[in-house]
Amino acid sequence: MLLDPDGRPTGADPAALPAAEELLTGYAGLVTARRLNEQAYALVRQGRLAVYPSSHGQEACQVAAAQVLAEQDWLFPTYRDTAAIVARGVDPVDVLVLLKGDWHSGYDPYEHRVAPQATPLATQLLHAVGVAHAARHRGEDTVVMAMCGDGATSEGDFHEALNFAAVFGAPVVFFVQNNEYAISVPLARQSVAPSLAHKGVGYGIPGERVDGNDLAALLRVLVDAVARARAGEGPQLVEAHTYRMQAHTNADDATRYREDAEVAAWVAKDPLVRLEAYLRAQGALDDAQVAAFADAAERLAEHTRDGLNRDVVPDPDDLFRHVYSRPTPQLAEQLAIVHDELSREEAQ
Amino acid sequence: MLLDPDGRPTGADPAALPAAEELLTGYAGLVTARRLNEQAYALVRQGRLAVYPSSHGQEACQVAAAQVLAEQDWLFPTYRDTAAIVARGVDPVDVLVLLKGDWHSGYDPYEHRVAPQATPLATQLLHAVGVAHAARHRGEDTVVMAMCGDGATSEGDFHEALNFAAVFGAPVVFFVQNNEYAISVPLARQSVAPSLAHKGVGYGIPGERVDGNDLAALLRVLVDAVARARAGEGPQLVEAHTYRMQAHTNADDATRYREDAEVAAWVAKDPLVRLEAYLRAQGALDDAQVAAFADAAERLAEHTRDGLNRDVVPDPDDLFRHVYSRPTPQLAEQLAIVHDELSREEAQ
Amino acid sequence: MTASAVEHEKLSVAQAINCALRDAMSEDASVLVLGEDVGPLGGVFRVTDGLTAEFGEDRCFDTPLAESGIAGFAVGLAMNGMRPVIEMQFDAFAYPAFEQVVSHIAKMRNRTRGRVQLPIVIRIPYAGGIGGVEHHCDSSESYYAHTPGLHVLAPSTPSDAYSLLRDAIASPDPVVFLEPKKLYWAKDEVALGRGQEPGIGTAVVRRQGTDATLIAYGPSVPVALEAAEAAARDGRSLQVVDLRSIVPFDDATVCAAVESTGRAVVVAEATGFASVAAEIAARVGERCFHSLHAPVRRVTGFDIPFPPPKLEHFQLPSVDRILDAVDDLQWEDA
Amino acid sequence: MTASAVEHEKLSVAQAINCALRDAMSEDASVLVLGEDVGPLGGVFRVTDGLTAEFGEDRCFDTPLAESGIAGFAVGLAMNGMRPVIEMQFDAFAYPAFEQVVSHIAKMRNRTRGRVQLPIVIRIPYAGGIGGVEHHCDSSESYYAHTPGLHVLAPSTPSDAYSLLRDAIASPDPVVFLEPKKLYWAKDEVALGRGQEPGIGTAVVRRQGTDATLIAYGPSVPVALEAAEAAARDGRSLQVVDLRSIVPFDDATVCAAVESTGRAVVVAEATGFASVAAEIAARVGERCFHSLHAPVRRVTGFDIPFPPPKLEHFQLPSVDRILDAVDDLQWEDA
Numbered sequence A, B: 001m002l003l004d005p006d007g008r009p010t011g012a013d014p015a016a017l018p019a020a021e022e023l024l025t026g027y028a029g030l031v032t033a034r035r036l037n038e039q040a041y042a043l044v045r046q047g048r049l050a051v052y053p054s055s056h057g058q059e060a061c062q063v064a065a066a067q068v069l070a071e072q073d074w075l076f077p078t079y080r081d082t083a084a085i086v087a088r089g090v091d092p093v094d095v096l097v098l099l100k101g102d103w104h105s106g107y108d109p110y111e112h113r114v115a116p117q118a119t120p121l122a123t124q125l126l127h128a129v130g131v132a133h134a135a136r137h138r139g140e141d142t143v144v145m146a147m148c149g150d151g152a153t154s155e156g157d158f159h160e161a162l163n164f165a166a167v168f169g170a171p172v173v174f175f176v177q178n179n180e181y182a183i184s185v186p187l188a189r190q191s192v193a194p195s196l197a198h199k200g201v202g203y204g205i206p207g208e209r210v211d212g213n214d215l216a217a218l219l220r221v222l223v224d225a226v227a228r229a230r231a232g233e234g235p236q237l238v239e240a241h242t243y244r245m246q247a248h249t250n251a252d253d254a255t256r257y258r259e260d261a262e263v264a265a266w267v268a269k270d271p272l273v274r275l276e277a278y279l280r281a282q283g284a285l286d287d288a289q290v291a292a293f294a295d296a297a298e299r300l301a302e303h304t305r306d307g308l309n310r311d312v313v314p315d316p317d318d319l320f321r322h323v324y325s326r327p328t329p330q331l332a333e334q335l336a337i338v339h340d341e342l343s344r345e346e347a348q
Numbered sequence C, D: 001m002t003a004s005a006v007e008h009e010k011l012s013v014a015q016a017i018n019c020a021l022r023d024a025m026s027e028d029a030s031v032l033v034l035g036e037d038v039g040p041l042g043g044v045f046r047v048t049d050g051l052t053a054e055f056g057e058d059r060c061f062d063t064p065l066a067e068s069g070i071a072g073f074a075v076g077l078a079m080n081g082m083r084p085v086i087e088m089q090f091d092a093f094a095y096p097a098f099e100q101v102v103s104h105i106a107k108m109r110n111r112t113r114g115r116v117q118l119p120i121v122i123r124i125p126y127a128g129g130i131g132g133v134e135h136h137c138d139s140s141e142s143y144y145a146h147t148p149g150l151h152v153l154a155p156s157t158p159s160d161a162y163s164l165l166r167d168a169i170a171s172p173d174p175v176v177f178l179e180p181k182k183l184y185w186a187k188d189e190v191a192l193g194r195g196q197e198p199g200i201g202t203a204v205v206r207r208q209g210t211d212a213t214l215i216a217y218g219p220s221v222p223v224a225l226e227a228a229e230a231a232a233r234d235g236r237s238l239q240v241v242d243l244r245s246i247v248p249f250d251d252a253t254v255c256a257a258v259e260s261t262g263r264a265v266v267v268a269e270a271t272g273f274a275s276v277a278a279e280i281a282a283r284v285g286e287r288c289f290h291s292l293h294a295p296v297r298r299v300t301g302f303d304i305p306f307p308p309p310k311l312e313h314f315q316l317p318s319v320d321r322i323l324d325a326v327d328d329l330q331w332e333d334a
């Protein structure tokens, strides 16, 4: 922790505190991320999104994950990491296509070097290692940020990904957002290790634990991890300890498995409040700037709202177009059945 | 290491040296195991076994794994652990049914509490955890010895098994025989961790490394691990560092991936020679006893030979008998096809 | 329980499954329920609601998040006297357990000549129709049905959900129990207690009819019934067979039905290629060849990944697609 | 390469595959070969023999022992410009990779609307006939063929092994390439260079015949040809179709063949229920209904786990079983 919950420097390692400029960028990101989470939740209530797994409370992790990357780097996010993807530069309207239900993924992964959001847990970590290895194979200077949750660390693919990365020395930063829950299952059911960062030991990967609600600490730890990976020191593991303030998704009922008091205790650790207090105390942030950031976030929310309120007419041809590079004869036949069906309907 | 390669006590921890009686039992086991490995290899050459993965050089691990178990305990072996299963009391003729090809498994797992030998790597470790958990659920005093190789530690199931065991506090001893190779792939390609024992850390499981060619050290470490598991201290991880003296199986050609010199260096560390030297030096073993043990081993080899030289007439009905507790109508029909086929053949 | 003592209750499929679990757990202390979120939460579909409270943490509990782990752990539990009922949270999230299911659960009895039996039930909420995003709507029955050693069941009514699950838990053999997600909330009368419905391996004729036979299972049964209803309005009499049990397959009932009408359409949500629907079409073609007036038609999911929510209606067999297939059964020959 | 420049060599299937890998690696630096023991050892069947020596550790290399890892790693390699050819050491050892194959490799192009393509070849030594112990002899093609987004190929000759593998590596789409283990040592002339044999999606008639059509692929093709030879001695003329490509399926060739004879037997080693053989029987039944003089018969593996070595001959489709099925094709009606 570099900043305490009230935004006061802990004094632990003053030199480690990122520059105000960096933190200001981060602050803008937090404001955007928070607003986006709220907007998406509202869109679910309005029936414009099928479901939304919010990162409310985890925004510092989301922003830091993107902020520490260079252009040539890759981000591998999960379903919960909408805010990180947006922080990387992807249009939220495109990101939310998945949850709106128009298509499985809405952005071009190559444009901002962001993989499609992964739902099958921990599977994407292996993809991240492959992307990193291919880059190194060609002598490119690419680092891959591979994200997952605390629950996902229990999957076999987590193990295989860390081990492949270690054995091949791949430049991957495994970034675990430990938000204490996997849907309803608390961390104690996932692991009885001293920490999730300890999971690096068995692969020969350095592991570090960081306060996931302290953007300053996150930036410091992740910048260093990315730098080590880039310098050829192999994969890095970072566990950010944070908390999922809302239910798993809007479809979940968190009161079934946790006390309100537990949630309340984390309100006091809010990443946004903490950073704002610090920046204001430093004189790096004033009311006018706060208003400007809020305004920018509001405009993005509006853009998101507008985009998601636009209805896309579903085209069944899309279903057959991308299964293979060229449709098989079977798919061509099946598409004809759909067309036939539609024309029979019209004829009625 | 408690005994050096020449069988002299290293003096590291004299109190840890097992009693001569225990070591004598172990020695008898080693002689049997070595003879059995030789016999099985000969049976492959004679075409009586399809294949044999020998534990030559790893006999101390094999014997120790069985010797430290109580009657109510379970052993979960792999394809390489024939000698351990025999040390547990199973008739080698029954064990080798798998490799002879008469059936997939030839012994009753409940008789000696030995699971069928697992071929899909690391999968059996999860079964071991389940067996241990069920025992504890009923308040039984059972410990499960779950064996695997160095290569198998890379599989996702290894990870999931250790984690399940840790989270549920299951009384399992995970016993990894690190024989430096997974077929042709050297350990350095499996792991760059400081040791395989370090893999316990990420699960909150104590890990220990032991010289896998030193029966005294193995017994000490495994007895303690079993005791801790039995006492409710949860799962334990033991890595035994040993060496696969022969090719992966008779079908393998080890000269393609390792130097003879490397193998030769391990001859000097032979577990049998080492223990014999120590016991003789202690006056716990004399020529007569050595001859008696060799004789017993020879009789078992003869029994094995005789058993495997007996041809079993394959009965196609067996193929349909055990797929379900009652054959489905489909299987009954299909068996009738086989019978019809056979009678058409006979009629010709 | 005698027939007179049978309780009838109006339950949803989800509630019926919950009841079956509760009743099995009450009757047999070796029945354990485990999986992801099945404990205090009661499962993401609330199917295991209240079981932890009633039977304790030892009998119904959450595991670490690892499906191969859950399946492999269940193998050990079953080897050592338990009857585990495991939940795979959604169809596609059972794939990490595939090796454990195919190489161990399905084969253990056979490889040990019946010495080790594995009374494991693998519950899988499956198939589409609920607007789920990718990986939440797969119809994965063909993978399991193709794997010898597994029983594969797919109920279509609350009563079957209850009864078949009781049978599954009581079976000494492993059972893949497919729960059609879109029917979780469908309510109907359920006769509680064992043996109130036909057992594993038995198909039933859900609707009598004389012109053609619709063969369906799980989520497709209500659609087939709806299609039959619509056809009746047009003067065509369609029979509907509900398989209930995919493995073992009830050839007798299916063949008798098809032979009685001479025409058949197989309806299933899964992609068609090398599927259970293919099997049914092939079997009916082999066994009822001389009774058939027209080729057996299949109305299935297309051979594409399950579509996103806004497009799933194109993929799901619809009443219209079924009726069009029926129309194509060469009636001019009749 | 022009036809005149084509080299013809007598090669085994294993050698032909080795040549295909070597030629593809020479022509395209983005082709990587990886898996368990594919490096210095050259694979347990020596299929990758010499590749590490020739192309270096960077191009052909051993991975840690983890199949999901290999498949998932390959996804990343392919996303980032490589063309990975991965080896699953044996059929049943590909199951740990099932989730990666089904939920990612098969779906990536579709979910990203074609933006991310995955030119991955999954090589799987498969099927029985070599006296292998459990888990070494599965015919797993149906699992893959049922999964949209994958191409599934099964060559039966050295020349097809070479040519189809070259096509598979060149394909922008993922391909499951099934190598019949028992044919690894079968030798024949191979025309090297691309495009010397029909491409992906094309079946070929391996033997002309007029009385009935045998439809087979992979390891069953030589058995079908042997059966045709034996039938010829008895005066019956059997046509043999070799699918080569299971997905995409060559309906045109198969239907033309069956229509020309009016009778069909499908031969495949895999267990029959919900299998590729079921698909073929269903398709032929649907499409050639009015040409068929008898029901389509299937000669497949029984619905049992693959037997131990001493009993595998009961499971494998034999010449006798094929001829008996042919005998049963209701010739009295003809």
Ligand SMILES: Cc1ncc(C[n+]2csc(CCOP(=O)(O)OP(=O)(O)O)c2C)c(N)n1
Pocket (backbone or CB within 6 Å): A080, A119, A120, A121, A148, A149, A150, A151, A152, A153, A179, A181, A182, A183, A244, A248, C036, C065, C067, C089, C093, C096
């Ligand atoms: C392989 C797999 N199994 C199960 C699921 C269902 N599921 C979705 S999210 C989730 C919990 C994940 O928890 P965690 O990794 O901590 O991430 P968080 O949701 O807390 O961000 C589960 C079980 C899944 N998506 N994939």
Ligand SMILES: Cc1ncc(C[n+]2csc(CCOP(=O)(O)OP(=O)(O)O)c2C)c(N)n1
Pocket (backbone or CB within 6 Å): B080, B119, B120, B121, B148, B149, B150, B151, B152, B153, B179, B181, B182, B183, B244, B248, D036, D065, D067, D089, D093, D096
């Ligand atoms: C899941 C799986 N993948 C691949 C194989 C093929 N295989 C059999 S043994 C072996 C090497 C195992 O090495 P290790 O775990 O070190 O055990 P050892 O053979 O050295 O005793 C491999 C790759 C297998 N049996 N199971």
Ligand SMILES: [Mg+2]
Pocket (backbone or CB within 6 Å): A149, A150, A151, A177, A178, A179, A180, A181, A182, A183
């Ligand atoms: Mg979490």
Ligand SMILES: [Mg+2]
Pocket (backbone or CB within 6 Å): B149, B150, B151, B177, B178, B179, B180, B181, B182, B183
């Ligand atoms: Mg080894």
